[in-house]
Amino acid sequence: VKNTVFSQNVDAEIGTAIEALDTPALIVDLALVEANIQAMMQRIKKFPGVSVRPHLKTGKCPEIARLMLDAGAAGICVAKISEAEVFTDAGIRDILITSEFAGMPKLDRFFRLYQRNSDLKIVLDNADLARQLNSLATNKSVSQPIKVLIDLNVGQNRTGVNTASEALDLARVIAALPHLQLIGIQGYEGHLQHLPDSDREQQCRQAMSKLNEAVQHLRKNEFGVPVVTTGGTGTAEVCAGCESVTELQPGSFVFMDVAYRDATGGKFANALSVLSTVTSSSCPERAVIDAGMKSLSIDMGNAEPKNLAGLTYRPAGDEYGIVESKSGPVPLSVGDKLELIPGHIDTTVALFDEYMVVQDGKLAAIWRISARGKVQ
Numbered sequence: 237v238k239n240t241v242f243s244q245n246v247d248a249e250i251g252t253a254i255e256a257l258d259t260p261a262l263i264v265d266l267a268l269v270e271a272n273i274q275a276m277m278q279r280i281k282k283f284p285g286v287s288v289r290p291h292l293k294t295g296k297c298p299e300i301a302r303l304m305l306d307a308g309a310a311g312i313c314v315a316k317i318s319e320a321e322v323f324t325d326a327g328i329r330d331i332l333i334t335s336e337f338a339g340m341p342k343l344d345r346f347f348r349l350y351q352r353n354s355d356l357k358i359v360l361d362n363a364d365l366a367r368q369l370n371s372l373a374t375n376k377s378v379s380q381p382i383k384v385l386i387d388l389n390v391g392q393n394r395t396g397v398n399t400a401s402e403a404l405d406l407a408r409v410i411a412a413l414p415h416l417q418l419i420g421i422q423g424y425e426g427h428l429q430h431l432p433d434s435d436r437e438q439q440c441r442q443a444m445s446k447l448n449e450a451v452q453h454l455r456k457n458e459f460g461v462p463v464v465t466t467g468g469t470g471t472a473e474v475c476a477g478c479e480s481v482t483e484l485q486p487g488s489f490v491f492m493d494v495a496y497r498d499a500t501g502g503k504f505a506n507a508l509s510v511l512s513t514v515t516s517s518s519c520p521e522r523a524v525i526d527a528g529m530k531s532l533s534i535d536m537g538n539a540e541p542k543n544l545a546g547l548t549y550r551p552a553g554d555e556y557g558i559v560e561s562k563s564g565p566v567p568l569s570v571g572d573k574l575e576l577i578p579g580h581i582d583t584t585v586a587l588f589d590e591y592m593v594v595q596d597g598k599l600a601a602i603w604r605i606s607a608r609g610k611v612q
């Protein structure tokens with residue numbers, strides 16, 4: 237395990253058995269993480285000309301980015317400039333920021349980062365912002381043109397220009413701005429990721445056909461569009477087989493969670509859990525654990541006890557959780573440890589400062605979640 241960071245907060249020695257760790261703790265099963273990364277890479281290898289640029293909004297940790305890059309990732313995606321700062325500091329240069337940003341504090345911050353990492357790539361869906369970036373780049377004497385992708389709304393109805401013709405209008409604006417260089421298009425179908433298999437594939441093909449239509453329209457009008465980036469964990473393989481797609485941005489596959497496992501079943505393993513301790517069991521119908529809403533997010537449903545069939549978990553406040561049984565008394569006593577698979581990993585990871593990285597049931601490393609709290 238490379239790049240081990242020892243935490244100031246955690247009093248645990250490398251080699252400690254998982255059951256002996258203090259709780260709540262965010263546990264990463266290293267073998268499963270590596271298997272998930274290999275599984276994604278192998279699945280996409282079948283599609284010539286398509287690369288994987290994993291989204292690090294999930295893992296928020298340079299060590300995880302390194303594992304992905306070592307396995308052949310083409311670069312990384314992040315959602316925020318503050319995340320891009322963390323990964324730049326860790327020596328990773330090829331970073332696509334997949335969310336739009338605006339406002340002077342943020343634009344100034346972008347240029348400060350751009351001065352030390354001109355491999356950053358950004359997305360745009362607004363001509364005024366394109367012009368503002370260009371004039372700021374002029375004032376700041378930026379020497380390398382900023383690589384931009386047009387963001388296209390392929391059905392999520394969140395960001396992005398809405399039609400091929402709007403994409404062309406924006407491409408023309410960008411082409412006229414000397415400090416911007418159009419390198420491609422992004423169309424992310426986030427609304428489809430958790431649909432059941434058949435609906436997901438069919439609706440993803442529709443979304444990709446909208447993306448392809450915009451690409452063809454730009455190409456007909458003399459824009460090269462070398463990068464066409466899209467896809468999440470639930471859609472990556474479908475996107476990879478669609479015309480003109482060159483790059484995929486899956487993130488959740490690295491850890492998985494209850495919501496994704498239920499939707500995509502079996503392709504990737506649950507590699508992240510929250511270890512907790514039973515702190516009270518004053519009646520047989522329930523055990524109370526030390527992991528509540530400050531340790532397990534609830535935005536996409538409750539966590540599940542791992543390898544404890546028949547038991548369910550529900551939060552019982554910020555610091556408490558209740559484990560119940562569907563049949564009879566709960567077979568847990570005060571001091572027992574149990575692992576829970578988060579309902580949603582991204583928002584659970586954002587609650588912790590470090591990963592306890594486990595190999596063969598023992599602590600192998602502590603990795604700081606350095607982009608934790610980086611929401612700007």
Ligand SMILES: Cc1ncc(COP(=O)(O)O)c(C=O)c1O
Binds near residue numbers: 470
């Ligand atoms: C723009 C973008 N691309 C890719 C992803 C990664 O998707 P997933 O976590 O479903 O793999 C996300 C996740 O929210 C995203 O917002």
